[in-house]
Amino acid sequence: MKRAEEFLPLSQATYYILLSLREVRHGYGIIKDVEEISHGEVSMGPGTLYGALGKLEKQSIITKSKEIKGDRRKFYELTFLGKEVLLLEFKRLNSLVDNAKEYIEQLEGENNDNKEV
Amino acid sequence: MTIKKFKIFLASNIEKEEKWLTEMSNKGLHLTKYRLMTYYFEEDPNNSYVYQTDFRPEADEDYFQLYRDAGWEYVDDAVNLFHYFRKDNREQGVKKIYSDKESVKESYSRMMRFYITLFLLVLLTQVGLFATWRGLWVQYLSLGIVLPVVILYVFLLFSLRRRVKFYNKKG
Numbered sequence: 001m002k003r004a005e006e007f008l009p010l011s012q013a014t015y016y017i018l019l020s021l022r023e024v025r026h027g028y029g030i031i032k033d034v035e036e037i038s039h040g041e042v043s044m045g046p047g048t049l050y051g052a053l054g055k056l057e058k059q060s061i062i063t064k065s066k067e068i069k070g071d072r073r074k075f076y077e078l079t080f081l082g083k084e085v086l087l088l089e090f091k092r093l094n095s096l097v098d099n100a101k102e103y104i105e106q107l108e109g110e111n112n113d114n115k116e117v
Numbered sequence: 118m119t120i121k122k123f124k125i126f127l128a129s130n131i132e133k134e135e136k137w138l139t140e141m142s143n144k145g146l147h148l149t150k151y152r153l154m155t156y157y158f159e160e161d162p163n164n165s166y167v168y169q170t171d172f173r174p175e176a177d178e179d180y181f182q183l184y185r186d187a188g189w190e191y192v193d194d195a196v197n198l199f200h201y202f203r204k205d206n207r208e209q210g211v212k213k214i215y216s217d218k219e220s221v222k223e224s225y226s227r228m229m230r231f232y233i234t235l236f237l238l239v240l241l242t243q244v245g246l247f248a249t250w251r252g253l254w255v256q257y258l259s260l261g262i263v264l265p266v267v268i269l270y271v272f273l274l275f276s277l278r279r280r281v282k283f284y285n286k287k288g
Contacts, residue, residue, distance in 0.1 A: 011219055027179070028186030046187040047171055047214035050180055051223055073186075074179045 001060065004084040008092060016042055017052055017062075018078060018086040024065045026073035027053065061085055120146060120158045128228050129276035131170045131199070138168035138201075148201060151193045166190075166203040167212045172228050174198050189214065198231075222284035229277040236270040 010018070020033035031044050053076065056062045061082040065075040078086065126134040138148050141158060142165050150157035169189070173180060174197065181191060184202055188210065192201035204212060215221045243263050250256060 011217070013217055013220070027183040031187060043211040043216060045211050045214040045216035045220075046184045046189060047169075047224065048216045048220035050173075050183055051220050072178070073182055 001081070004081060004088050007059070007061065007085045008089055010085070010089045012042065013044060013048055013052055014056070015086075015089060016044075017049070017056070018082060018089075021062060021076055021078045021082070024075050024077045026071070026075050028073075030076075056082075118160045119149075120160065122156045122158065123154055124156060125154050127273055127276060128172070128199075128232065129225075129273060129280055131172070135168050135170050138170075139166070142166045142168060142203070142206075147203070148192055151195050151201060165206040167206055168192075169202050169204075169214045171200045171202065171214055172198060172224055172231075173200055174231060176200060184214070218284050222281055225277055225280045225284065229274065229281065232270065232273055232277065236274065239266060239270065 016034040016038060017030055019037060020030045025033060027046070027049055031046070031049060034042050034044055053062070057064070057076075060079055062076045063079050065077040068075060124137075126137075138156075141148070145160055145162040145164070146158035147161060147164060147166055148156055148168060149159045176197075184191065188208060189202040189204050192203055194200045202214065206212075215224060246256060246259055246263065
């Protein structure tokens with residue numbers, strides 16, 4: 001089996017799908033949750049989601065969860081590997097931002113100075 | 118009133134097909150049925166839909182459920198490979214079933230793998246023709262039938278590859 005590191009970096013869609021699967025959800029539940037946690041920034045189409053779910057399941061990053069009574073939909077959850085992938089990606093993104101922070105603030109400062117002149 | 122239109126789109130042109138169907142719908146003609154290169158439209162000037170075509174040979178119940186949940190009405194399919202969906206134009210939200218470049222590219226890649234397999238099968242069925250080639254007129258006749266099919270497949274595969282490359286560059 002592939003190690004978690006080998007799945008990085010994740011696409012924006014995959015990152016949000018994994019994040020939304022912190023709880024068991026069905027397909028449309030994922031779309032709605034992603035819209036919410038991204039503050040409306042990411043509206044995922046069903047084709048994109050369906051393709052991603054199939055792929056992620058094959059890679060054992062997510063798995064079908066127990067069926068919920070009275071609902072014919074399939075529900076998904078993260079596997080242990082999935083949780084690891086999500087955590088690693090979060091750390092990777094976080095360090096990207098962290099490392100740049102100081103320099104970006106300088107750049108922004110310079111830009112503001114230029115504007116004032 | 119039902120209006121029939123005969124039109125051919127190659128698999129690599131599904132975006133053109135979507136555009137055409139959506140334009141027809143803007144004029145009040147809405148696709149309701151597809152049978153063998155024939156599009157059946159129902160006339161209704163009060164409505165307008167966005168149409169999307171999805172390549173999904175392995176579509177299951179959950180697939181249709183997800184599209185329904187996301188507000189896409191199922192229209193029809195073309196030989197169980199391509200599925201037509203539509204959404205009311207006035208509705209809010211995404212009007213695309215593939216919301217990023219990456220997944221559009223993947224859909225063309227899936228199409229390509231499918232048609233490569235089909236193409237190899239077509240070639241395989243013709244092995245006999247070439248193995249027993251003796252220049253008989255019947256054999257020339259068969260070749261005359263097979264050759265255009267082969268050329269069409271090659272053309273299709275190249276067009277699909279172009280689409281994949283196009284989205285590779287953009288994405």
